[in-house]
Amino acid sequence: RVAGAAGKLRVASVGCGGKGWSDLVNTAASPNVDVVALCDIDESKDHFGRASEKFPQAKRYTDWRRLLDDAASFDAVIVSTPDHMHAPISLAAMQLKKHVQCQKPLTHTVHEARQMQLAAKKYDVVTQMGNQIQSHSAYRTAVAAVHAGAIGKVREVHSWQGGSPTWRLVDDRPAGSEPVPTTIHWDEWLGVAPERPYLPKIYHAFNWRNWLDFSNGQLGDFGCHILDPVFMALKLTAPTSIRADAPPMNKEVWPKSETVVYEFPGTDITAGKSVRVTWYDGAKVVPPRETLGLPESVKLGGAGSVLVGEKGSMLIPHVAMPTHYIDGKPAEKELPVVEARDHYVSWADACRGEDKTTSHFDYASPLTETVLLGTIAARLPGSVLKWDSAAMKLTGAAEAQAMLTKPYRKGWEPTWI
Numbered sequence: 013r014v015a016g017a018a019g020k021l022r023v024a025s026v027g028c029g030g031k032g033w034s035d036l037v038n039t040a041a042s043p044n045v046d047v048v049a050l051c052d053i054d055e056s057k058d059h060f061g062r063a064s065e066k067f068p069q070a071k072r073y074t075d076w077r078r079l080l081d082d083a084a085s086f087d088a089v090i091v092s093t094p095d096h097m098h099a100p101i102s103l104a105a106m107q108l109k110k111h112v113q114c115q116k117p118l119t120h121t122v123h124e125a126r127q128m129q130l131a132a133k134k135y136d137v138v139t140q141m142g143n144q145i146q147s148h149s150a151y152r153t154a155v156a157a158v159h160a161g162a163i164g165k166v167r168e169v170h171s172w173q174g175g176s177p178t179w180r181l182v183d184d185r186p187a188g189s190e191p192v193p194t195t196i197h198w199d200e201w202l203g204v205a206p207e208r209p210y211l212p213k214i215y216h217a218f219n220w221r222n223w224l225d226f227s228n229g230q231l232g233d234f235g236c237h238i239l240d241p242v243f244m245a246l247k248l249t250a251p252t253s254i255r256a257d258a259p260p261m262n263k264e265v266w267p268k269s270e271t272v273v274y275e276f277p278g279t280d281i282t283a284g285k286s287v288r289v290t291w292y293d294g295a296k297v298v299p300p301r302e303t304l305g306l307p308e309s310v311k312l313g314g315a316g317s318v319l320v321g322e323k324g325s326m327l328i329p330h331v332a333m334p335t336h337y338i339d340g341k342p343a344e345k346e347l348p349v350v351e352a353r354d355h356y357v358s359w360a361d362a363c364r365g366e367d368k369t370t371s372h373f374d375y376a377s378p379l380t381e382t383v384l385l386g387t388i389a390a391r392l393p394g395s396v397l398k399w400d401s402a403a404m405k406l407t408g409a410a411e412a413q414a415m416l417t418k419p420y421r422k423g424w425e426p427t428w429i
């Protein structure tokens with residue numbers, strides 16, 4: 013299903029101003045990729061302008077639905093929009109048998125994540141979530157070392173993101189509106205989300221992360237990075253229970269901090285029949301040190317995970333090499349370093365039948381479901397939610413099941429699998 017000249021993959025990019033710029037440029041680094049189409053709702057210099065200067069031959073769109081109308085012109089699509097539009101665009105593309113690379117978190121709701129997994133399978137397309145750190149040497153080294161038994165069977169995990177949410181500009185929806193700049197297609201930016209008036213900076217660009225309608229807050233933003241090596245190392249599938257502590261929410265913006273406790277069924281990598289993974293976020297937040305089995309001198313850093321095993325503990329900083337400790341001291345043996353992969357080009361090569369992806373939706377959907385179940389728990393603080401993944405049933409609070417999905421704007425409803 014690659015129809016470009018000389019077997020080249022014809023790539024379309026949707027959302028090429030922010031992270032999409034690096035997704036596009038890194039994928040286009042492959043000599044076997046042709047960038048044939050660009051779609052962005054912001055026609056200003058730093059968004060669409062930059063991409064169309066670099067790829068002048070690419071056809072330009074401001075509405076992804078019109079891009080999909082021209083389905084015969086491309087083989088694969090990169091989706092790097094804000095989170096609420098990942099699934100609607102990716103599902104529609106997969107239904108046209110297009111290969112998909114989609115940013116993290118894969119989706120905005122648990123239901124959408126399951127749909128993405130089903131669609132990738134049904135339409136037999138090559139997929140990759142944009143949690144590119146999975147392909148770095150650091151995370152690959154950590155996963156391989158845990159699999160090789162460097163710290164023995166894993167008893168518990170603590171993961172954290174202690175950065176302050178810079179996107180938290182306001183604590184509630186501001187009144188009023190301003191005229192939409194002529195370069196911005198606001199209705200297309202809103203997409204499936206309920207209509208709301210335009211205000212500069214508050215939503216687009218980047219600060220949409222504050223809002224329930226577009227994002228899943230700090231856990232949604234970083235869970236698919238920081239929990240990724242944990243999920244992969246422990247071979248986790250789906251949590252059975254989730255409980256969060258978080259301040260009460262106002263149904264508009266995500267909390268400034270949250271703690272989420274997940275229980276997962278044990279695996280051949282874990283010590284017991286179940287394993288607990290605790291997530292912490294908020295400015296300067298770190299997990300309680302006494303639980304971690306690390307020497308006092310070890311600094312935890314701003315974000316990462318500590319895996320506590322039967323033989324020792326491993327610190328996996330967010331984007332740095334792991335270190336491990338036996339009996340509370342630095343281990344004598346160094347961890348064998350595993351080389352990096354190219355997260356972007358490997359997807360393009362896989363689309364051409366010459367490689368395999370590692371964050372395909374069979375992996376990325378369950379990881380995203382886990383992250384998003386944590387965000388549901390944060391909306392229902394104190395409730396112990398029980399998750400039956402096969403039946404997709406979330407119990408433990410009256411509203412829980414309904415939070416697996418959301419209302420879609422009339423006329424923008426996705427076509428489900």
Ligand SMILES: NC(=O)C1=CN([C@@H]2O[C@H](COP(=O)(O)OP(=O)(O)OC[C@H]3O[C@@H](n4cnc5c(N)ncnc54)[C@H](OP(=O)(O)O)[C@@H]3O)[C@@H](O)[C@H]2O)C=CC1
Nearest residue numbers: 027028029030031051052053054059092093115116217218
């Ligand atoms: N893997 C990683 O390390 C990172 C991943 N991300 C992820 O990338 C995604 C984008 O985030 P970020 O770049 O920060 O967000 P921005 O808001 O900065 O940029 C999003 C881009 O998508 C465009 N866009 C928005 N809606 C549409 C649409 N419906 N159709 C076409 N284009 C659209 C935007 O245009 P406009 O400029 O008008 O908004 C902009 O160019 C998110 O899912 C985020 O989680 C982000 C940073 C790093």
Ligand SMILES: O=C1CO[C@H](CO)[C@@H](O)[C@@H]1O
Nearest residue numbers: 031116178221233234237
């Ligand atoms: O890795 C990342 C860097 O920060 C961004 C903004 O919070 C995240 O979205 C992104 O995933």
